Amino acid sequence: MSTYENPDELYSRPVRAGKRTYFFDVKATRGKDLYLTITESKRRFDDHGNVSYSKHKLFLYREDFEKFEEGFLDAVDKIQELMETGEFRDPIAERAAQEPDGDSKESSEEVSEAAADESSENKTAESDDDIAFDDL
Numbered sequence: 854m855s856t857y858e859n860p861d862e863l864y865s866r867p868v869r870a871g872k873r874t875y876f877f878d879v880k881a882t883r884g885k886d887l888y889l890t891i892t893e894s895k896r897r898f899d900d901h902g903n904v905s906y907s908k909h910k911l912f913l914y915r916e917d918f919e920k921f922e923e924g925f926l927d928a929v930d931k932i933q934e935l936m937e938t939g940e941f942r943d944p945i946a947e948r949a950a951q952e953p954d955g956d957s958k959e960s961s962e963e964v965s966e967a968a969a970d971e972s973s974e975n976k977t978a979e980s981d982d983d984i985a986f987d988d989l
Contacts, residue, residue, distance in 0.1 A: 861880045861882070861883075862878055863879045863880060864877075864879040865879075866878075873893055873894065874893075874894045874895075876891070876892040877889065878890045878891075886914075886915065888915060889912075889913040889915075889918075890911065890913070891910070891911045892908055892909070895908075
């Protein structure tokens with residue numbers, strides 16, 4: 854449950870992932886229909902070191918849950934299939950290789966940045982249209 858009182862918000866769960874936090878919020882309309890909002894919040898710093906947050910919100914209505922889940926799981930399966938080809942970076946494996954005992958001094962962001970730098974050095978023949986996942 855949320856730590857603040859908002860009568861239409863029934864449940865909130867933050868998920869921290871590197872520089873981003875995802876919020877999964879279950880809410881109800883005045884007509885008592887349930888829906889889910891997924892908010893991506895990314896911390897940013899301006900030139901003076903002041904913090905701001907960039908937020909993007911997705912509203913997912915109950916009647917669409919099944920279709921959303923089907924599309925999401927299909928996309929996750931496709932990513933797994935593509936990862937098995939060995940043609941794409943595996944940041945999870947890269948992080949595990951850096952933290953064999955779970956006590957790495959490098960943050961996961963540093964590992965990802967280093968892997969991205971190494972990956973870009975190894976890619977000399979790719980087109981300008983290719984975008985790294987980290988750039989999204």
